[in-house]
Amino acid sequence: KQWYQRRVRADTKLEKKIKSMQVFHRSVDRVAAGDRAGICVTQFDAKLLERGLVYTGDAVQTVHALVIDLHKVPYYKGSVTSKTKYHVSVGHETVLGRLTFFSVPSQETIFSFEEEYSYHETYPEDDAGCSVFALLELEHPVLCVGDSMVIISRLDIDINSPSCRLAFWGRIQHMYKSATYTSDESLATLRIFKIKEREGLVERMNDEWTVIVKDLFKKETDIDLFTHLNVSLSTGERGRIDGSFGNSGKCKVYVEDGLSEDALTLLDKKKRKEGGGGKVVVKLVFKRFMFDKKKQMLQ
Numbered sequence: 001k002q003w004y005q006r007r008v009r010a011d012t013k014l015e016k017k018i019k020s021m022q023v024f025h026r027s028v029d030r031v032a033a034g035d036r037a038g039i040c041v042t043q044f045d046a047k048l049l050e051r052g053l054v055y056t057g058d059a060v061q062t063v064h065a066l067v068i069d070l071h072k073v074p075y076y077k078g079s080v081t082s083k084t085k086y087h088v089s090v091g092h093e094t095v096l097g098r099l100t101f102f103s104v105p106s107q108e109t110i111f112s113f114e115e116e117y118s119y120h121e122t123y124p125e126d127d128a129g130c131s132v133f134a135l136l137e138l139e140h141p142v143l144c145v146g147d148s149m150v151i152i153s154r155l156d157i158d159i160n161s162p163s164c165r166l167a168f169w170g171r172i173q174h175m176y177k178s179a180t181y182t183s184d185e186s187l188a189t190l191r192i193f194k195i196k197e198r199e200g201l202v203e204r205m206n207d208e209w210t211v212i213v214k215d216l217f218k219k220e221t222d223i224d225l226f227t228h229l230n231v232s233l234s235t236g237e238r239g240r241i242d243g244s245f246g247n248s249g250k251c252k253v254y255v256e257d258g259l260s261e262d263a264l265t266l267l268d269k270k271k272r273k274e275g276g277g278g279k280v281v282v283k284l285v286f287k288r289f290m291f292d293k294k295k296q297m298l299q
Contacts, residue, residue: 016044051092053143060143064179066090066136067111067190068150068170070101072123075164078154080123085139086167089151093142099152100135100290102192107131111173116191119290133173135190141179148172187291195287196297202233202280203250205267208258212245213282219249226251226284230299234281235263241284253282 019040021028031037039054053060072080088097102117103124111133124132136150152168176186200216213231217223223244230240231253239255265271266278286297 014044014048016041053091053145055145060145061175061177062141063144063175063177064138064141065176065181066138066144066150066172067174068134068136068172069111070123070132070134070168070170072168073164073166076154076167077163078157078167080167082119082121086152087155088136088138089153090142090148090172091144094155095142096139097136097152100137100192101132102135103130103132105130113189113191116193119192119194134168134170135192137182144172144175146172146175188289188293190291192290193287193298194290195285198284200251200282200284202253202263202267202282204269205259205264206252208264209255210242211239211253211255211259211267211280211282212250213253214248214250216251216282216284217249219247221249223249223251226297229284229286229297231282231284233263234279234283235260235266237263239282 019042021031021040022038023031023035028037082101083098085096085098087094101120101123103120104115104117107129108131117133120132124130134152136152148171150170150172151166152170153166155165157163157165178184178186181187198216200213202211203214205211217226223241226241227243228240230238232238233255237255237257237260239253242252242254244250245252259267263280266280286299288295288297
């Protein structure tokens with residue numbers, strides 16, 4: 001019969017055939033939702049399975065990480081930071097998992113790999129107008145169904161404490177089923193970026209189009225990686241990095257429309273020798289995707 005081919009599969013990776021099934025001491029060849037059934041499995045130690053799921057095909061997946069849409073429980077007052085471990089409850093299991101927060105400036109809660117997401121060091125408390133998601137990296141794989149609800153909590157808080165231990169809830173948007181998801185290209189499609197900023201000072205100007213900048217990079221930095229990135233000057237001009245200058249971490253910056261009168265006054269050599277002039281700050285802003293192995297810098 002067809003039901004003889006059904007199998008029991010747990011995270012023990014064991015596969016066993018179902019020998020027979022009964023509902024209230026009556027032998028049956030099929031059961032459905034709502035039935036209370038006894039299942040006889042051949043050569044299986046019942047102690048290995050306390051709770052589990054009955055399913056066919058690919059209805060249930062073994063997952064190592066999840067992306068969920070994230071909602072904070074308002075009564076939870078504990079600290080909330082990325083890379084912190086929480087208790088993650090999904091299906092019949094609760095495991096430790098590490099959270100990474102990210103968001104998109106839209107109220108649409110549908111997750112898409114086409115979007116670019118902003119990384120958050122802490123949960124954005126004022127999340128009006130944006131959708132918040134989280135990457136959950138689980139300490140060990142669990143069985144779960146797509147679109148399941150996930151509850152995230154801090155069960156290590158003293159049970160006698162008046163503090164709420166439930167921190168977040170959400171529904172599964174994507175499942176990482178491979179144990180090698182961190183080493184292969186799986187996470188590279190998750191476009192979470194961090195905004196990086198660097199500041200330096202104009203040491204001197206070569207001419208009204210070019211300045212030499214110090215303190216923007218360290219001596220050991222490969223400035224070629226930053227060549228052609230745009231920068232802004234505190235006097236209002238925009239420019240681009242035009243390569244290194246010497247071996248001490250200095251660089252050349254080409255100012256697209258030339259230095260302004262204010263900049264020329266602040267950088268005037270004679271005034272600087274006489275103790276006058278002033279500082280011109282150069283700022284470099286770029287974004288870098290967290291899971292990009294090439295570590296490209298984009299603007």
